[in-house]
Amino acid sequence: VSFGAKHPDLWGNVMSVSGEAYPGFDHAPDVLANVFHGDQGAYDAVKPSTILAKNHYPDTWAFFSYGTDDHYFGPSLQELAQQAAAAGMTVKVDPLENAGHLMPAVRGGLGAGLEWLYPRTGLS
Structure with a gap:
């Protein structure tokens, strides 16, 4: 999300899969x-x-996923998704039920995020 926010001319799509709100x-x-x-x-x-x-990002799509059992990173990622939407990004939030912060959330989120972005990137 940091790269997309700083350089929307280079990164029209961003994904935060079980990520941090900031470095x-x-x-x-x-x-x-x-x-x-x-x-x-x-x-x-x-x-x-x-x-x-x-800034305003009318041409950026952002996908956010987190495990619903991740009570440390999850809430801040939800906030960041709301901030991205308020900045004009097209946002999808995918909470992964019964997942924590690690591999189940990463596997599920990565697959769902790529599937959501496929049509935008011409890969579907």
Whole structure:
């Protein structure tokens, strides 16, 4: 989603399959300290939610999937999907029942996302 938000001219389709809301989501304090040297503004500036809020994406499709049992990454991914829709992306959200964060969610989400994007990419 970060690449699609930053470079819609290159990435007209994006998928977040059991993904993070932003880079370093699960280690945010460490990323803030070690990568951004404590500069919260600089860290926030590279987050997809910040970039999405400043732009409009009428020609971008975005697929989001997460396991319904993933109570850590799932809620933030739902929020990111809402932000992408508010920024004008065509969005599909696919919650995968009884899946957590790892392989069942990845397998199910990847297949569903590719199937949804096939017609758009000319592969169907």
